[in-house]
Amino acid sequence: VEVRVKDETRYLLAEHEDELAATQPSRATHLLGAFDQFVLGPGTKDTHMLANKHRSRVSKAAGWIAPVLTQGGRITGVWEMDDGNLVVTPFPGEQAPPSKVLEDAAARLAAVHGLVKVTPRTG
Incomplete structure (x- = not known):
């Protein structure tokens, strides 16, 4: 079926139309790894x-994502590990998530990578 989006x-698929109509917007915050399918699927x-003005921050030289x-x-930003510290850098004009939300996302990231704890900071 056709649907209008902005x-x-x-x-x-018609079988998913009711489910989509019932879906509420989300403000969920996630820290996704390099080359994550969420990014690769639709592309940068x-x-x-992804705002075009920030594309070069995500899609780097030699095909690095x-x-x-x-x-x-x-x-809305990028992140990296720097000497064991998680550094999250929101794009200019984007608001950093509240510290508790970022700490929760960092805890999920630490669990996925088998780390004891990752303490985020914004850069």
Whole structure:
């Protein structure tokens, strides 16, 4: 079936139409690793997910895709490990998530990587 998303026509399997209609917007915050499928699927040229002015911060030289910060389904920054410390850098004009939200995302990241704890800081 056809669906309209911000004045654009998109397509959806009819069996998922009711589920999509019932879905509420999310402001969930996640720290995704390099080359995550969330980024690779639509690609870094998808301006619904990543503002074009920030593309070079995610899609780097030699095909490298940086680890990203997502908020509400949009890529709003990047992150890196620096001497055992998690450094999250929101893009200019994007608001950093509240510290508790960022700490929760860091805890999930630490669990995935088998780390005891990762303490985030914004850079």
